Amino acid sequence: MYAFEYERATDQKHAVKKFESYDAPRYLAGGQTLLASMKMRLAQPDALIDLGRVASLKEMNVDPAGISLGAMVSHSTIAQSHEVQQTAPWLSDLAKGIGDRMVRHRGTLGGSLANSDPAADWPAAALALEATIVTDRREIAATDFFQGMFMTALEPSELIVAVRFPQARRAAYAKFRNPASRYAVVGVFVAELQHGVRVAVTGAGPCVFRVPEMEQALVQSFQPSSIEGLHPLFGDLNNDMHASAEYRAHLISVFARRAITSAIHRA
């Protein structure tokens, strides 16, 4: 690990102000990716601005129109929240499947979205549910938020405050884990919204993406059989020692069907 300065933010404004006083700082949310990268000397921030004590980032609001979750709410809090389980079980289920127990207790929703790891789970939920990412200075639609591998629409010091997930009719997430790392090789979030169906895929490409041909087929009939034989072209998909692009394309189809089945059974 390279040497760095440590700052503990007391509130949002203080966090942003501290951030702007350094050359290459990083916000520290749960640190489940950042700290590991720093230990491996793959990241070299000159300062960490710790958000752990900023109370306003940990608020949760659940109402029939949707759920608003603070950026610093941990995966395990979401997984265990009775209200989330009742209102949007697809969110608590996704949270339950992230990493291991230690990761879920430290890792946060906002940290995951801001990092935009190609294999992270939350980006699939945000994109499929048409979430709104609320920052200290504006609101960003999930559609505009994810811009590439580890790239988002966030400006350098911009801080995610909360994420608003609109209510879906039915939704579910299914993923295939990397046998070594247990990250998503392919994760598919299927959501039937008031105005259409969204299918968002993580793990398979450089960044979370939607599969329009599946969405159109599912609008006609929200059944696994509707998407039989449909999968994205594998030319653009990731290819590594654990999964070829062709295999990933096939898994997208398999796990989309499994997600649809579980969305139907839960409803």
Place this chain on the structure above:
Amino acid sequence: MNPNVQKSSVVHIGDSPRRVEDHKFLTGRGQYVDDLDFPSLVYGVPLLSPHAHARIVSIDVSRARQAPGVLCVLTGQDAIDEGLGGFPPLFMPEDMGGPKGYRTSRPVLVADRVRHVGDRVAFVVAETADQARDALDLIEVDYEPLPAVVELSDASAEGAPQIWEGAPGNRCCMVMFGNEAATTDAFAAAAHVTKLELLNNRVSANSIEPRCAIGRYSGVDDTYILYSSLQNPHGARQMLAQAVLKVEEIQLRVVSPDVGGGFGMKADPYPEDAMVLWAARRTGRPVKWVPTRSESIATDNHGRDQKVNAEMALDAEGRILAIRMRSMHSFGAYVMSAAVAPLTFAVRFVPSVYNVPSFHGVNVAFFTNTCPTGPYRGAGRPEATYVCERLIDQAAHELGLNPAELRRRNLIRPDQLPYSTHTGFVYDSGNFPGLLEKALRLSDEESYPLRKGESSNKGLLRGRGIGFFIEQGGIFNDKMTLRFDASGGLTILSGLHSHGQSHATVFAQLVSDWLGVPFASVKYLQGDTDKISFGRGTYAARSSMIGSNALRIAADELIAKGKPIAAFLMNCPKDAVEFKDRLYSGPGGKQIPMTEVAKAAHIKAGPLASFGVGLEASGVWNTDPPNFPNGCHVCEVVIDPETGVVEIESYTAVDDVGRVLNPQICEGQVHGGVAQGIGQALLEQVVYDRETGQLISGSFMDYGMPRADDIPVMKTQLEEVTCKTNPVGVKAVGEAGTIGAPAAVMNAVHDALRAVGVTHLDMPATPLRVWNAIQVAKVRGQS
């Protein structure tokens, strides 16, 4: 069985007392190398080669030397200038009468040419570990990259890049067993021949405690102390003192305190052990080295990496006539440790538990631009078992026979024992047919068709496989000492070394049972060349037999030595004293325990003082002949053809470990071994890029270590077929699971996949590989 042993209780052989190690280890109070601290301790980190094969044109350490906190920077040229030697192999085939090979000497630091990613080029010592790592970035090495080879088929090909000038064609050495002419004749007369080409995947031990080391030096008397996570401290002292540092052994003390797993990977010292000692002398400060997990994966000796062509000849009734194998084994860039052991055992155990009238096997070791390989839990036996068991299952399939039935027709029967193999073993004891039937029953063979049907209804593929094996327990001789203190407490001074095997429990249990000493009054001491007079450590499943039989001899000698004292205490002639039921007994029902005799042996004056001071004895046991643990494992898998995921539904292990000293610890060994075997079969593989030699599986993000939920609940049963060639009757248990599991799992996977036309798959059977194989079979089926 009583898990809570009373302080005064004797514990018996066959009991499972609560492990005496558990309290310390499970409450985080073990003393591993990184737990040790010394005043003015500093930190060292080696610079690892980023190239698989390159000439070092120049190396500039001047900026690193100026970096904050840096105390010294050492290079390969410094090692040459100081006259440091290199690390030799422990032995070569020529040392055992085989053909001459090419013997490497691995330098502490490389000066001229790096031969694998992770080869050590420089060593930086600084006040903090981070300062040392910061300074590493400032070393400028000008490399001239050379073409690299990482795969056996490439290294052995004509025109392949040469790794050592003295080893043309990258051939290091070879071993050969059996009779070629008789085998050729047998194949010519065969009714059926089964052929397979198999790859045994390269794996990394990944012990929970990585290799770590601390070096200390005293200028007062020119002596060194090495604290290192090793399985064999005396062996490390010998190699480091004689071959590398070139000092007298008396100048070097090696301490291997609590060691968190070895698996053969820590059997011998590494360049870092020499670096910390050398740097301690140069800086006058204790130097600690702790690697990252990625550095461990890149530099720990790997295991396996073998490519085999094997054939089995059978007659019309399914009786084996002969087995023939031609195999290549990768040694990586250097011959390290006992690399020749797996090379040899990978051939010698191919005939296994079967009547094999003719056999011929050749294994050739090649150099590749990869991390060296060495013994890894099983060391050649898993490779051999994999060859034989895959051949049997394939032959059964081709002949339309049940694989269990084909085994029944060929297993060595108890009435054939002792049985001599064509590879130089004499099996003394065993009940192979009995083990097979027991394993089949325990694994619910009868109701298998029902389960297969149920899976099939769900669109899943179910398969079942057997992995039968026999192996060698023990190698070399060793020594155990028993020493009473003045209050009757007993210390075991062990030449063997536990790094997870529970010696402190099992050996205490033996002497408690034999001598009637309370279990809680026995202390176990190991791993320090200043405290233990000599030893060879633990590997090759040697401790159960060598330790227990050496202890038996030491215990008998203690009993004899105590007899005159007991006679004096009971006021009777020496010949009237017997030691029975854990007590000295004299005429008239007089009895006296060993501990009282031990106390009397420490009386400082008076008539008892004439017997001398103390009560102490040593025993030595030699592995000649070794023992032959064997087992029959049955695995049942369910494969989802849509994803290629293999789930292990059930795993049954019936193991003949000879006399069972501690059932719970034996079962634990089987569980751990099976988990490692499942890891090799389904998850683990060290992957180097074929073109560049870069390590792709360089962290746990890509190297698939098995997790608890990858391992099924197992049914295990221990069969006590007492070993006939050692008085205690024990066989080994440490490697059993690792040997049986890859064969059992892969036979089950093949059994399941044959239904969809897949005929061959190499380990590890990852989802991607299984799915790919199914797709290829589909296309083949359509054309």
